[in-house]
Amino acid sequence: MKELSKAYESKDVEAKWYQAWMDANAFHSDASKGGEPYCVVIPPPNVTGILHVGHVLNNTIQDILVRWRRMQGRNVVWMPGTDHAGIATQNKVEQALKEEGKTRDDLGRDAFIERVWTWREEYGGTIINQLKRLGASCDWERECFTMDPGLSAAVTDVFVQLYEKDLIYRGNRIINWCPRCQTALSDEESKGEDRKGHLWHIKYPVSGGVEGEFITVATTRPETMLGDVAVAMNPADERYADLPGKTITLPLVGRELVVIQDDYVDKEFGTGLVKVTPAHDPNDFEMGQRHNLESIDVMNEDGTMGERAGEYAGMDRFACRKKVVADLEELGLLAEIEGHSHAVGQCYRCKTIVEPRLSLQWFVRMEPLAQPAIDCVKDGRLNIVPDRWSNTYLEWMENIRDWCISRQIWWGHRIPVYYCDACDHQWAARETASVCASCSSADIRQDEDVLDTWFSSWLWPFSTFGWPEETDDLNFYYPGGTLVTGFDIIFFWVARMVMAGLEFRGEVPFKDVYIHGIVRDDKGTKISKQLGNFVDPIEYMDEYSADALRFSLMMILALGHDLKLPKDQIEVGRNFGTKLWNAARFMQMQDNSFVVDIENPVFDPALLSSEDKSIIYEMNQSIQACTEHLERYRFNDYAREVYDLVWHRLCDWYVEYSKSVFYGDDDSRKKQVLTVMHVVFANSLKLLHPVMPFITEELWQSMGYGAEGDFIMLERWPESQEMTALAAFGITEDVLAYVQDKHAVIRAGRMLKADLNIQAAKKMAYIIKPENEAHVSLLSEDEPSLMMLMRAESIIVDPAFSPEAAMPSAVLRLGTVYMPVDGVIDVAEELGRLTKQLDKLSGELKKFDGKLSNPQFVEKAPEEVIAQQRERRDEIASEAEKVSELIKALS
RNA sequence: GGGCGAUUAGCUCAAUUGGCAGAGCGCCAGCUUUACACGCUGGAUGUUACAGGUUCAAGUCCUGUAUCGCCCACCA
DSSP: OOOOOSSOOHHHHHHHHHHHHHHTTTTOOOGGGOSOEEEEEOOOOBTTOOOOHHHHHHHHHHHHHHHHHHHTTOEEEEEOEEBOOHHHHHHHHHHHHHHTTOOHHHHOHHHHHHHHHHHHHHHTTHHHHHHHHHTOOOOGGGOEETTSHHHHHHHHHHHHHHHHTTOEEEEEEEEEEETTTTEEEOGGGEEEEEEEEEEEEEEEEEETSSTTOEEEEEESOGGGGGGOOEEEEOTTOGGGTTOTTOEEEOTTTOOEEEEEEOTTSOTTSTTSEEEEOTTTOHHHHHHHHHTTOOOOOOBOTTSBBOGGGGGGTTSBHHHHHHHHHHHHHHTTOEEEEEEEEEEEEEETTTOOBOEEEEEEEEEEOOHHHHHHHHHHHHTTSSEEESTHHHHHHHHHHHTOOOEEOEESSSSSOBOOEEEETTTOOEEEOSSOOSSOTTTOOSOEEEOSOEEOTHHHHTTHHHHTTTTTSOOHHHHHHOSEEEEEEEGGGIIIIIIHHHHHHHHHHSSOSEEEEEEEOOEEOTTSOBOOTTTTOOOOHHHHHHHHOHHHHHHHHHHTOOTTOOEEOOHHHHHHHHHHHHHHHHHHHHHHHHOTTOOOOSSSOOOOTTTOOHHHHHHHHHHHHHHHHHHHHHHTTOHHHHHHHHHIIIIIIIIIIIIHHHHHHHTSOOHHHHHHHHHHHHHHHHHHHHHHTTTSHHHHHHHHHHTTOSOTTOOGGGSOOOOOOOHHHHGGGTOOHHHHHHHHHHHHHHHHHHHHHHHTTOOTTSOEEEEEOOSSTTHHHHHHHTHHHHHHHHTEEEEEEOTTOOHHHHTTSEEEETTTEEEEOTTTSOHHHHHHHHHHHHHHHHHHHHHHHHHHTOHHHHHHSOHHHHHHHHHHHHHHHHHHHHHHHHHHHHO
């Protein structure tokens, strides 16, 4: 046994054990060892990222699952890695360049990409090191990066496969365009945010009609009118029956607009007329397709107005909006300005307002991929926890839209499509092409765009194991066990991984998806750097320890809910660590050379006291409960269970009880109690290891529970035993009931002192009148521990004691414990207290009597409920009777 | 507009199948008890958001209302 210092120094200890685990290769997984696989793939953090509390939550959960399953003997792999995060990373590097006064164009494509790689070498390891600080037991030998050659090959392979199946196509569509990042975004990457805006009603002159005739259209984006090509009406709208055939003049531009009739137009909304701008609105684009209209793009890639905007060319889009409105007003063509609140798309990377814009992009046809992904949730092959997220998932799948996968940036997987300028051939290829696949001309060029970052992430569960090669790892570990993630990336990532898994592996990528909430600050606001409420978890780990942070988070992690993390919550974990530490020190102080074989402890039924039996039983119950809670992803219940076992059952009761043995002189009992305590403590450490890996390892080693060089992290998870097995040690329902009773007696004794304002330390005489005859001799035998725990001067166990006769020199608590207090008590005060107690009891009794005399209750309630209620009623009645007799005796 | 979640002690949250409403923090009183004051012992605190309903029995199930939060959506 290694003697423990007085205080626990978490920082050194945590670093020491992490290094020791790494040195021993303890996180490494090996498919060839067989067994039952359990695979978790990390949601790869952005390579640019730094650790925030959300990562801590996410990775603590994964680490708990992984460590627990590993202890259960599963062949566990936790696959780590980072994501190249196309737009985010490119933005970061461009930012750095900007400080040097350069742009990416100054460098050119190749040099820029080179620069990003250099940047990644320098800063890319930050978050990985932070995860290690947290204790994540990933198999770091396998660490992947989405731009690794292997993973890139998987991306290309998937692209080519889908291309050849015609599930990938290139087309002109309205997409979300970020003018700042200057790239297309997928629908998911444009986050709608309600903004207070305006609805401008604009008068368009009708030519060929009466002089001064106008129609009115409404728009939230007046600048797009510069690209109008038509006005649309509902064919059934009689108000405008004579409009078709007439031409309309577009103000400011002078272009003639045709009138089209389309069912899309809602007669009831606005004026019933819609301006049609096919190049800048998805619905208008659809109408444009149906009616063969030209699309006039009036904007540039950077959000300024383009040359087709005529005199407005070069203006910023929002400046142009103001100018257009002002110009219209001057012409008297502004009919009305209405306040209007509507969702405006924002770039999820930089919050810039995105511009719906006609653009030539690559898309994945999603519908064929979605159906199997719907089926697997409906038939239970994929289990989403908590289940309500299934609805969100299915809703999205069932209304799926094609995925825009091309990005106009440089950092990422370049689209493996080639164009031949000689023969116009277009093809996709796995290998970099140098000549045309059709005419062998060397006059070819590769598509300039790169793929959406998520196009590599959706392959993560199998690309990381070497796919498209059929590796042993892949065959053994796929499909994974649990995917742990926040709800914010269900669409981005989870849904798409399921689709890819089913499409390319024919199997779901994981069996369970555990969706956790997000961490908010103490005001309930989502934590983010932009909001300035970012707290650095590393600071928390430095101040309180990684274990404390992990444990505290789990204590408040209700299934699938958001959680708030105030600073004093973390103290709960820190305090718990200290409690553990001191419990260990207590044992060492009794005997610092005592070694127990934890797996095969010597329990002699003849030597075990009822307290010993009770704590063994409670440990056993906790083992079962913890296992069940983890199986059901009830992390807060799991954490609370160990907390209660260690703090309240082991420390508050058993350790306090043990002092009556240790301070005595029965050596065989001392040995037995110390054995029990070590066994309970060691098993508690095991139960706790998944959530508090460091301190449990330190204590496990210091206490000498394992053989030299053995880690608790590789120990076997404890298994609970049936009651019948426990009976071999004399652990029976009767014993457990007795200990409950005994503890009630002790509490009653303490309450007596507190109520009578007697100092807790003052030793008093007690009389115990057991209700249960069988407990008379047991209580007598337990006198030493009762004396200690009640701080008694003397204890008399007397089933025949008559409190009524002894009054007014004795008082009672809970009907069983009496204290002779000759001349000490204030009779009036005691009477008042007893009367109050009686009132409360009679009130309760009335409630129970009412219930029990209700014929419908007696008729319809299940028997065990009635019996239970009746028992409870009788308890209250007998207590009330005793109290009332005492009142009589006192008065 | 559609959907989801929340509303329980001063605060943060539990409560399995409907069956005695709990914990931590905070608060109050006491304690240098030979593991721990990051501790020990005891205590106070509830119209379970509101209004109905179902039931012998509702925090829990149903209907509606309010407030807050989130997600989705092409009403210009």
